[in-house]
Amino acid sequence: xxxxGILPRIxxxxxxxxxxxxxxxxxxxRVKLIVLMAAMLIFLIAxxxxxxxxxxxxxxxxxxxxxxxxxxxxxFLMPLLAYAVAALVSLLSRFFPRRLTPEDSRLALFWxxxxxxxxxxLAGLVAGLIGPGPALIVxxxxxxxxxxxxxxxxxxxxxxxx
Numbered sequence: 001x002x003x004x005g006i007l008p009r010i011x012x013x014x015x016x017x018x019x020x021x022x023x024x025x026x027x028x029x030r031v032k033l034i035v036l037m038a039a040m041l042i043f044l045i046a047x048x049x050x051x052x053x054x055x056x057x058x059x060x061x062x063x064x065x066x067x068x069x070x071x072x073x074x075x076f077l078m079p080l081l082a083y084a085v086a087a088l089v090s091l092l093s094r095f096f097p098r099r100l101t102p103e104d105s106r107l108a109l110f111w112x113x114x115x116x117x118x119x120x121x122l123a124g125l126v127a128g129l130i131g132p133g134p135a136l137i138v139x140x141x142x143x144x145x146x147x148x149x150x151x152x153x154x155x156x157x158x159x160x161x162x
Contacts, residue, residue, distance in 0.1 A: 013115035049128020108154030
């Protein structure tokens with residue numbers, strides 16, 4: 001990998017995702033797992049303000065129970081789902097002229113999840129401080145579009161001719 005660090009690459013991913021993902025193409029599998037788990041940890045932290053707000057508004061489900069459910073979903077189930085989605089995308093790429101190896105499929109997906117993590121933190125703050133409404137819809141929409149663009153650009157950058 002090139003020098004530069006993770007944070008500058010995350011920021012660069014928002015305006016030059018192909019170049020960033022191409023530069024990460026030699027990332028070992030153990031580092032890809034770390035990237036995925038770091039993204040999941042940030043996603044878990046991003047959900048805390050919304051859970052705190054929900055627990056305050058409806059005390060029948062305590063904050064600890066809400067965080068515990070999120071912990072199970074985000075740190076244990078989501079990584080399994082991410083691996084399954086990456087494998088499915090790699091499998092489906094066989095029907096196109098440019099193919100994606102399983103390793104490259106994982107890199108594109110896992111990096112997109114990490115690159116969108118700062119936007120997830122912002123969405124979590126909006127959900128916790130402002131609550132449901134137009135601001136949350138816009139924030140979630142931009143986060144989702146950003147994820148799809150970064151993931152798609154990463155797949156295009158890593159795809160090879162069959």
